Amino acid sequence: DTAVSQTPKYLVTQMGNDKSIKCEQNLGHDTMYWYKQDSKKFLKIMFSYNNKELIINETVPNRFSPKSPDKAHLNLHINSLELGDSAVYFCASSPMGLAGGSRYEQYFGPGTRLTVT
Amino acid sequence: KQEVTQIPAALSVPEGENLVLNCSFTDSAIYNLQWFRQDPGKGLTSLLLIQSSQREQTSGRLNASLDKSSGRSTLYIAASQPGDSATYLCAVSTGQAGTALIFGKGTTLSVSS
Numbered sequence: 085d086t087a088v089s090q091t092p093k094y095l096v097t098q099m100g101n102d103k104s105i106k107c108e109q110n111l112g113h114d115t116m117y118w119y120k121q122d123s124k125k126f127l128k129i130m131f132s133y134n135n136k137e138l139i140i141n142e143t144v145p146n147r148f149s150p151k152s153p154d155k156a157h158l159n160l161h162i163n164s165l166e167l168g169d170s171a172v173y174f175c176a177s178s179p180m181g182l183a184g185g186s187r188y189e190q191y192f193g194p195g196t197r198l199t200v201t
Numbered sequence: 202k203q204e205v206t207q208i209p210a211a212l213s214v215p216e217g218e219n220l221v222l223n224c225s226f227t228d229s230a231i232y233n234l235q236w237f238r239q240d241p242g243k244g245l246t247s248l249l250l251i252q253s254s255q256r257e258q259t260s261g262r263l264n265a266s267l268d269k270s271s272g273r274s275t276l277y278i279a280a281s282q283p284g285d286s287a288t289y290l291c292a293v294s295t296g297q298a299g300t301a302l303i304f305g306k307g308t309t310l311s312v313s314s
Contacts, residue, residue: 117301125288127245129301140301174244178300188300189235190292192245 087111088193090175096199097165105160105196107175114179115139116158117190118150121172130173133158162198170200203228207291207305214281215313222276222308224291229269232294235302236265236276239288248289249276281312 088109097103109116117140118130132140136152147163158175172195178188204227214220224234233252237245249258249265251274257266264277278285288309292302 115300119302124306126306127290127292127302127304129303132301142301176245176302188233188294189247189250190300190302191247192237194244197242 088175088177088191090173090193090196092196093194094197094199096201098201099165099167101165102161102163103165103198104162105173105175105198107158107160107193109156109175109177109191109193111177111179111191113177113191114155115177115188116152116155117176117178118158118160119174119176119192121174121195123171127174131158131160165198165200167200170198172197203231203293203295203303205291205293205303205305207289207308209308210306211309211311213311213313216281216283218281218312219277219279220281220310222278222289222291222310224274224276224305226272226274226293226303229272231269232300234265234267234274235292235294236263236274237290237292239290239307241287245290278310281310283312283314286310286312 115134117132121127131150133152149161152158174195175193176190178190208223235250236248251267262279267274288307290307292304294300
């Protein structure tokens with residue numbers, strides 16, 4: 085009965101490869117997010133989706149492409165992986181997306197540790 | 202641009218002490234503030250969420266306060282235990298579409314028995 089799940093938990097790959105990380109939430113939330121936690125443990129937003137529509141796209145290389153097949157899933161595809169992409173990627177969801185949301189607590193998945201060699 | 206700062210970066214206390222973790226943010230126009238706990242190699246666990254209209258929230262031994270006008274929040278942990286050892290993260294919602302959280306860099310707490 086995991087609320088926000090991610091697969092895989094660990095991902096080790098070589099430079100230049102293409103990889104995907106999957107995220108699913110069973111909370112019925114409208115909004116999903118991808119955050120990146122760098123080697124200094126700093127968390128930063130990458131993307132957010134509300135009802136399958138892209139809302140936030142921070143300054144992220146276009147090698148990163150999120151895809152939301154439905155409201156409960158938000159996958160992250162990364163092309164041409166680079167050493168600097170090594171990080172922990174967290175998926176999150178919240179019950180409200182757009183304006184008016186004073187109560188939209190975010191729930192995080194367990195993270196995917198990506199190591200690029 | 203909203204920035205979140207947490208002080209101290211690390212804290213070591215003996216078991217049983219009461220302690221306070223500090224969080225400050227530069228733009229007082231927030232929708233809410235959330236405190237998380239992160240254990241090594243693990244995900245984030247939400248501890249408390251304070252809405253912008255609230256002054257504090259309590260959960261068990263945890264009490265979080267919010268002073269929006271001064272851009273400050275504190276997380277008070279009563280009677281600390283070794284199991285409280287973790288990194289505590291403070292995050293504010295920007296209110297923009299998608300309500301992304303802006304995080305501080307965290308306070309790493311170590312409670313010794």
